[in-house]
Amino acid sequence: MPGVDSIKLLLAAALVFMSCAARGDPLAAIRAAQSSQPQAATLPREAFLGQSSLREVRLAPDGRQVAFLRELNGQRGLWLQPLDEPTPRRVLPKVDADSLLWSRDSQRLFLVSADQLSVFKVDGQTGSGRIARLGQRVLHEVVGIDPSQPAALLVLEQSLPGAAKPWSRLLRIDADGAQTVLHSDTLPLGDAALSADGSVLYLRRIEAERHTILRLRPGGTPIEVARCVQLERCQFIGVTGPDHALWMNSDRGSNLSALQRLGSDGESVVLHLDPRQEADLDRVVADPVSGEPLLAAYRGSVPQVHGLSAEATRNLAGLQARLPDRDLDIQVGHGADAFWLVAERDSRLPQPLWHVFDPHSGELRQILENDAGPQAPDPAQLARKWPITWTASDGMRLHGFLSLPPGRDPRSLPLVVSVHGGPWTASLPGYAAITQFLANRGYAVFEPNFRGSTGLGRDYLMAANGDFGNGRVQQDIVEGTRYVLDNGIGDRARVAIQGASFGGYAALQGVTFQPELYRVAIAGVPPTDFGWALRWAVTQSDLADQRGTPLATRFRLLSVDPEDDEVRARLAAQSPLANVELLRRPVVLYAGGRDERVAIRSVTHYAATLRSLGKSVQLHVEADGGHDLDEPLAREAWLFLLEQALHEHLDGPPPDPASPSLRAWLEQTRRPIPVRSEQAQLGALHATKVNSADCESAIRIVCRSPGQAAIYNWSRRRCNNQPTGTHSARNTSAGPVSLTGEA
Amino acid sequence: MSNLFIAELLRFRAWALLALLAHLAVLGFFARMVDPLQQPLFVYQVVAAVYGLVGLLLGLYQMGGYRKPNTWLNLLHRPIPHIEVAQALAGAAMALLAIAVLLPLLLVIAAQSALTARVVDLRHWGLPIAAWAIACASYLAAACVMLAPRKSAVFPVVLLIVLMISDASGIWVLVLQAMVLAWLAALLACVFKPDLCAPPRRALGELLLALPMQFGIWMFLAALTLVYQTGWMLFGTHPLNSTPPAGGYVEASRADGADLLLAGLDLATHADAALWREQVRLSEVHGTQVQIEEFAARQQLTNPMPMEFDDDTRRTRYIFSHDDLRFHGVALADGSRDGVLGVGGDHAAFDLPPLPLGRSALATAHAVYAYDSETRQIHTRIALPPGETLAALPTPAGESMSVLSDQALYFYDARSLANAQDVLAPRVRVPLPGAIGSLDRVDLIELLDGHLLSLVYGRGGIDGPGDSYQQLLMVDGAGRIEPVARRELSPDFPLWLRHYDWWLSPAMHASRRVLANLFADPAPLRVRDPAPRPASMQLLAAALMLASLLAALWLSARQGLQGPRRWLWVAACGAVGLPALIALRLLHADRDAPVMEMAGDRALNLRATTCRCQRSGARCRSPRVLRRCAAVAALARPGARVMGCAKRRSRRRPRLLARRASAGCPRTSLAHCRAWRQPGPEVHGTCAVLDESGELAMTNRRCSP
Structure with missing residues (x-):
């Protein structure tokens, strides 16, 4: 468990950092801190596959009990943990809920699933059951608890994008299933805020390229009080005070999202901003009954929580004294004797640790043991995620994270650049299984938050300016890689790039345009022409069905209008697909047959x-897989392929042998599928790992085209500097060896 | 006549009542378990077969009893015309069948209409009539089987096959059944005659019997290919029962989709063919094929499939009514009525009866509908252009859904199909290069911008005519179609076998098609590419028809046919070919030969080959027949003609001869001969009875060689 040792380590690192930074070696402190640690044991692959069995851990508004969903043996149940009892109890053995909400009176739980709303009475009284069906062909979102009712939900519904007659409405659904339409509109609504007497005070209406905040007068007449343009964030928090001012998480008029207070006259005041001037406001913790904001949380390079009132600040200080330098996710109760529920997160904690904190006594105790399984990794064996900052060639300060295997010389480590997807998301300071897996295998892992990443302010987001080809964004990644290498992290001759979705695209860009830097690309669900992918997404992806600003508008405001011929042509010309001739490095691809984000x-x-040009490519397609790796076996396969590719091309450690199920899975997902005629003639499709003096290792897939036999070298080819991907006729008498390299 | 009718009713009254009760019990049981009016076609076919079997058994039993010689003589030896006797017997049998078949069905349908919320349409009242007609037709066919000359006895059953192959529906089925009933009734009247061995005397009767005979003989000969193919299978080299020949249609129809695309691409010269080959290896191959053989026709008696679907969420079953062209809801919980469903929010009537083909998909020939449980509405989702007929429901093809019509393959946006509720416009329309009835399968992969399609044609022609080929097309996202390659598929069966049923008799081949389509609506999904007949097959058919014509000339002369009857037969053999020739041979015996001529030359010819029996026309080559002829010749008197052959050689008196000759015949035959042993007529052989004028009065088929 990281604790006091971590503090000492951090202090030492900070001292080294300051001295080294002054000498122009900004990463020396990280090198020093990591080198001084003992080496970690190699953990089994399964240790990085575990997922938390707990979901939707929610503190009741009265702060006296916790409800959560727990997956046991593939079945999701509803559990309750009264905080004055030692252990939780399962109250419903099987639910299909995806999220939980406590009623304001703490007597009921609303269970929200994809197609229905249910209510569960905590006191065991009758009345539990389904209260509403959620329409199949409408978009709906539970926006929260109705602050005016003891037990009611607020639900926003709207027609699907492109409907002939668009409509939307705000519904109140109480615990008995009674539905009240609070507001109807012809334009989609994004948010709503009610007064304590139940009248709708504010609405956020989604118009073409902007969101309009409407103040509803007593008669229901809406008055525009503010606009959120250019993708400005305007997230409602609640209404407080006699003047019914609206609290928002917003970046209107500023670079960073902050806690803002919008008056009925449209004037807004920033109440709290990241003291580091780096990160957007991530979350505001409000009193569950009064709605008063109590805490503000930021998750930039360094997670922070700040108190918004004197009492909250005092209580938070007490908590942080008990859990220093931790990433805390806090839920508060209402009332003098209410507890806080605290999730402790860290880059070395695969699952959060749950604590109950008594603000009055300062007592902290852990609850809710996680069922992480016997192979859950010991946090002490995992790598710390270091935030780093570098300056791009155009002078912009960029952020990222570095994870190093403890106890190793960082200069000699193979380096893996792990690029996040999106691109409008970010690498976060918390736990990342792939990062930890790679670090545990002895790789330095660099996670750049290139420009265009979110959570670091509007300027950071918009700085990409749509240059997602072989341009500014890719330069950020490349320059970040060089920055890390130049500062003594990683072996310059052993650099790989990997990622999923946009990260996969960036990986393909890396090996296509910077082959001298990146030796291999491992790309999951990658777009191969970003402009084409955006145009496809507007009509075909599930993102097109999400509520909010239409996807095409979002893309246009992000300077990647897929209908703009110039943008499209530029992105196409700079795509990996259009530049396949340049590719000299091997590529491992992984895709889902039912991917709704990437075709x-x-x-x-x-x-x-690539195959038609004789390039080295390995493709695995999970036939029923989507954009994410949902199945444990799929996640393990990804780790295996990653490890195998890095082993072969960066001389990393070989992967542990694949289990029979994993081997079968890999065979099943491998493409091309051997055609029957070939199977009949060859007996089976062989893959062999060839060892020779010149060729250290190469996976060869034996194929046969009609009339001739050939061996396609699908993996790296470093034999006497032969160009990668060429194929030559060989005798096909090699013995059958599995794709995994295991006989 | 009425007495005979009543006597016949009384004779079977117990059986009829028993059948009535049993039938009612079975129908009542099934009506409790399922909706008997909403069963798939197969169930109706099985039930119809049972009714037909009942009619057949009744006819065989009834006429089998009467056709025994003495019973037959007693039956006909009444002071009423034979036709009235036939009418009495057949009328009684049909009345009995009405009690056993028609009445229970009417009762059950009436009960369902009055006591339940299930749908009973006007068309359903035609079902009992059709069932009764099938039973009656089967009865008449069986009666004709028992009474027709032995060699043509089985062919009246062919008329029942006409009912089975017909594609008519609704009221036209009843019309067709009435026509078959009329035909069989007329045929029964023609064969209801004293001499059961003789062909119908009148030309009409001969025509009524000869036509089904020719059709039946053609079907029998055509079915002989099964024997041939069974033997082929035993050798293990049959294309369908072993590794199919390379490059053939059977191989293509069974091939993996990727293999098929690659085989087609091997012939492609397109610039992107190499890339597509790789893409085929990497991509998921989607496919579709004709899924729908026929749609429901308005007011048809049966259903291609149950015309109902369940809304599991609301626990409601929706049953389609042909009367108002809407679905009627029945609550599954208590069987009460639960609303009416039409098209759209105003529940308009469907234009055609829709088939419920999926959990919420309905299809007519021109449109695909979707049922939305939430709104309890049915929406039109896909509407085909006028004149096109749906052949396959939306089938996943990657990001698109493919829909097959008889003229084109359409691609629709899969997400819109799932999310929206309005009528979709197709993204791309690909006209089919061949007829839908010949289309076997469609395989496709998604390209970056479009699809690569493989269409295999040759369905229905595995061992039949028609060209088989594979057509590869590339369709881009804008709908531009580019032919990529065409691969001819080699026939898997020898030429003569593929065209066998045609060259055997082109006229009968066409007749079958005409009979199947008689009164039937056009079936666009069965339209096939025209099958070119090779010259060799046309020559073979012509040669066979010519040979039949020449053989008919010779045979008809030998049989003693004269006048228009002979020339009609000759013409029929020329037009129809072998089936007509065989029918002629079976229907007519060789010309009678005066025995006296033989007898007069007995010393010389009895052991030679000149003896010929008058009835059978058989030459007396075998010692056994020779003996018969000798005996007859010995007994014949001048001026009398021999109509049969004696059992053995004998110089005894005719009566004694008759008794002895009947040793191998049933006792009734002997009694019959005795009964007719009158001073006037001569008895020659077991069965031949001649009056003084030499006219045949009675005979027994069994004793004819």
């Missing part, structure tokens, strides 16, 4: 193009 046909087209 599978774009991946297979790219792979086919």
Whole structure:
């Protein structure tokens, strides 16, 4: 458990950092801190596959009990933990809920699933059951608890994008299932805030390129009080005070999102901003009954929580004294004797630790043991995620994270650049299984938050300016990589790049345009032409069905209008697909056959193009897989493929042998599927790992096209500097060896 | 006549009542378990077969009893015309069938209409009539089987096959059944005659019997290919029962989709063919094929499939009514009525009866509908252009859904199909290069911008005519279609076998099609590419018809046919070919030969080959027949003609001869001969009875060689 040792380590690192920074070696402190630690044991692959069995851990408004969902044996149940009892109890063995909300009176739990709303009475009284069906062909979102009712939900519904007659409405659904339409509109609504007497005070209406905040007068007449333009954030928190001022998490008129207070006259006041001037406001913790904001949390490079009132600040200080330098996610109760529920997170904690904190006594105790399984990694064996900052060639300060295997010389480590997806998301300071897995295998991992990443302010987000080809964004990644290498992290000759979605795209860009830097790309669900992918997403992806600003508008405001011929042509010309001739490095691709974000046909087209040119490419397609790795076996396969590719191309450690199920899975997902005629003639499709003096290792897939036999070298080819991906006729008498390299 | 009718009713009254009760009990049981009016076609076919079997058994039993010689003589030896006797017997049998078949069905349908919320349409009242007609037709066919000359006895059953192959529906089925009933009734009247061995005397009767005979013989000969193919299978080299020949249609129809695309691409010269080959290996291959053989026709008696679907969420079953062209809800919980469903929010009537083909998908020939449980509405989702017929429901094809019509393959946006509720416009329309009835399968992969399609044609022609080929097309996102390659698929069966049923008799081949389509609505999904007949097959058919014509000339002369009857037969053999020739041979015996001529030359010819029996026309080559002829010749008197052959050689008196000759015949035959042993007529052989004028009065088929 990191604790006091961590503080000492941090202090030492800070001292080294200051001295080294002064000498122009800004990462020396990290090197020093990591080198001084004992080496970690190699953990089994399964240790990085575990997921928390706990979901939706929610503190009741009275602060006296906690409800949560727990997955046991593939079945999701509803559990309750009264905080004056030692252990939780399961109250419903099987639920299909995805989220939980406590009623304001703490007597009921609302269970929200994809197609229905249910209520559970905590006191065991009758009345539990389904209260509403959620429409199949409408978009709906539970926006929160109605502050005016003891037990009611607020639900926003709207027609699907593109409907002939668009409509939307704000519903109140009480615990008995009674539905009240609070407001109807012809434009989509994004948010709503009610007064304590139940009248709708504020609405956020989504118009073409802007969101309009409406103040409803007593008669229901809406008056525009503010606008959120250019993708400004305007997230309602609540209404407080006699003047019914609206609290928002917003970046209107500023770079960073902050806690703002919007008066009925449209004037807004910033009440709290990241003291480091780095990160957007992530979350505001409000009193569950009065709605008064109590805490503000930021998750930039360094997670922070700040008190918004004197009492909250005092209580938070007491908590932080008990859990120093931790990433805390806090829920508060209402009332003098209410507890706080605290989730302790860290880059070395695979699952959060749950604590109950008594603000009055300062007592902190852990609750809710996680079922992480016997192979859950020991946090002491995991790598710390260091925030780093570098200056891009155009002078912009960029952020990222560095994770190093403890106890190793950072200069000699193979380096893996792990690029986040999106691109409008970010690498966060918390636990990342792939990062920890790679660090545990002895790789330095660099996670750049290139410009365009979120959570670091509007300027940071908009700085990409749509240059997602082989341009500014890719330069950020490349320059970040060089920065890390130049500062003594990683072996310059052993650098790989990996990522999923946009990260996969960046990985393909890396090996296509910077082959001298990156030796191999491992790309999951990658777009191969970002402009084409955006245009496809507007009509085909599930993102097009999400509530809020229409996807095409969002893209246009982010300077990547897919209908703009110039943008499209530029992104196409700078895409990995259009530049396959330049590719000299091996590529490992992983895709989902039912991917709703990236068209599978774009991946297979790219792979086919590479194959037709004799390039080295390995493709795995999970036939029923989506954009995410949902299945444990799929996650393990990704780790295996990653480890195997890095082993072969960066001389990393070999992967542990694949289990029979994993081996079968890999065989099943491998493309091309051997055609029957070939199977009949060859007996089976062989993959062999060839060892020779010149060729250290290469995976060869034995294929046969009609009329001739050939061996396609699908993996790296470092034999006597032969160009990668060429194929030559060979005798196909090699013995059958599995794809995994295991006989 | 009425007495005979009543006597016949009384004779079977117990059986009829028993059948009535049993039938009612079975129908009542099934009506409790399922909706008997909403069963798939197969159930109706099985039930119809049972009714037909009942009619057949009744006809065989009834006429089998009467056709025994003495019973037959007693039956006909009444002071009423034979036709009235036939009418009495057949009328009684049909009345009995009405009690056993028609009445229970009417009762059950009436009960369902009055006591339940289930749908009973006007069309359903035609079901009992159709069932009764099938039973009656089967009865008449069986009666004709028992009474027709032995060699043509089985062919009246062919008329029942006409009912089975017909594609008519609704009221036209009843019309067709009435026509078959009329035909069989007329045929029964023609064969209801004293001499059961003789062909119908009148030309009409001969025509009524000869036509089904020719059709039946053609079907029998055509079915002989099964024997041939079974033997082929035993050798293990049959294309369908072993590794199919390379490059053939059978191989293509069974191939993996990727293999098929690659095989087609091997012939492609397109610039992107190499890339597509790789893409085929990497991509998921989607496919579709004709899924719907026929749609429900308005007011048809049966259903291609149950015309109902369940809304599991609301616990409601919706049953389609042909009367108002809407679905009627029945609550599954208590069987009460639960609303009416039409198209759209105002529940308009469907234009055609829709088939419930999925959990919430309905299809007519021109449109696909979706049922939305939430709103309890049915929405039109896909509407085909006028004149096109749906062949396959929306099938996943990557990001698109493919829909097949008889003229084109459409691609629709899969997400819009799932999310929206309005009528979708297709993204791309690909006209089919061949007829839908010949389309076997469609395989496709998604390209970055479009699809690569493989269409295999040759369905229905595995061992039949027609060209088989594979067509590869590339369709881009804008709908531009580019032919990529065409691969001809080699026939898997020898030429003569593929065209066998045609060259056997082109006229009968066409007749079958005409009979199947008689009164039937056009079936666009069965339209096939025209099957070119190779010249060799046309020559073979012509040669066979010519040979039949020449053989008919010779045979008809030998049989003693004269005048228009002979020339009609000759013409029929020329037009129809072998089936007509065989029918001629079976229907007519060789010309009678005066025995006296033989007898007069007995010393010389009895052991030679000149003896010929008058009835059978058989030459007396075998010692056994020779003996018969000798005996007859010995007994014949001048001026009398021999109509049969004696059992053995004998110089005894005719009566004694008759008794002895009947040793191998049933006792009734002997009694019959005795009964007719009158001073006037001569008895020659077991069965031949001649009056003084030499006219045949009675005979027994069994004793004819």
